């Protein structure tokens with residue numbers, strides 16, 4: 001339905017452009033010279049960080065515990081123990097803030113179970129408002145109450161509070177019910193893959209491409225949005241308990257390339273976009289690199305931004321981890337929201353390479369989606385069938401994006 005609405009607006013857009021063009025002949029010369037003005041200069045890209053000095057960490061950025069009132073059988077200790085058992089490195093428990101009137105500090109964060117010797121626990125919550133949902137991610141406690149209290153104000157006021165708090169804000173399930181109805185200029189990231197139901201995310205991906213195409217360097221990330229744990233005893237079973245076998249921590253899993261194994265490094269990696277998303281914690285990780293001078297050494301990875309030189313760039317997509325031997329993986333490359341091509345990834349470490357020349361004028365981004373054989377996730381046994389052939393997706397590699405946008 002949403003798709004049809006969009007097609008309609010596209011058609012209207014074409015009609016609107018045509019009517020503008022027919023008006024052009026009536027424009028005064030002054031107006032014409034305005035319209036041919038060159039765009040403002042783009043700031044110099046930041047230096048590219050090391051591609052090797054860091055650590056890949058995997059986690060889930062959208063999980064509800066018993067502090068969300070509709071959750072069942074999901075105390076924090078159960079979530080953390082499960083995460084540790086499946087090798088999750090970091091976690092953000094994002095309970096609905098409206099269920100505690102914004103006071104997550106005295107509920108989720110104050111819960112004696114909110115501690116781990118193995119899993120990095122981010123501080124956050126699901127900002128649950130009349131205008132939609134967003135997740136906050138922070139390495140340290142912050143005054144969430146302030147964000148809750150301004151939820152119905154205008155974006156300019158909310159944006160000032162958000163900036164003052166120094167938090168990472170991320171839109172949740174952006175195309176569905178309770179979509180993020182605020183300015184995307186307040187965001188660092190976007191939930192492009194919500195829950196195990198990958199096929200339901202097509203409209204979120206469309207919104208992501210629109211935001212990227214308009215010059216917004218927004219990270220795409222995943223989140224299971226799991227609410228329900230496996231009951232400890234049969235009498236605790238609820239009508240939603242079956243979800244625990246299909247959608248739980250790690251469906252999907254968000255990988256970050258962090259400079260260190262710390263909560264702050266996880267948040268920083270999320271902000272700068274060195275991020276990919278995989279179907280589950282055991283599925284292969286998608287890594288996406290570019291070799292700018294084609295000397296065989298990769299110079300940048302997903303999330304990085306540089307100036308296009310006019311020379312052809314060699315791109316490499318690599319699947320790391322539990323790949324299926326003889327597995328037929330397919331890499332689809334998206335360039336500026338359109339399809340550039342499809343390439344097979346083969347070999348013991350399945351790899352695909354392609355070459356393209358980013359334009360020297362205007363912005364270009366490339367991102368990839370990988371499909372192939374499913375990877376079993378025995379701890380969430382019904383998940384693999386639901387995610388189908390989806391393996392993972394990368395964040396974009398950027399050219400000529402304005403770092404001062």
Ligand SMILES: [Zn+2]
Nearest residue numbers: 126133172178
């Ligand atoms: Zn939500």
Ligand SMILES: [Zn+2]
Nearest residue numbers: 062064126225
């Ligand atoms: Zn949620």
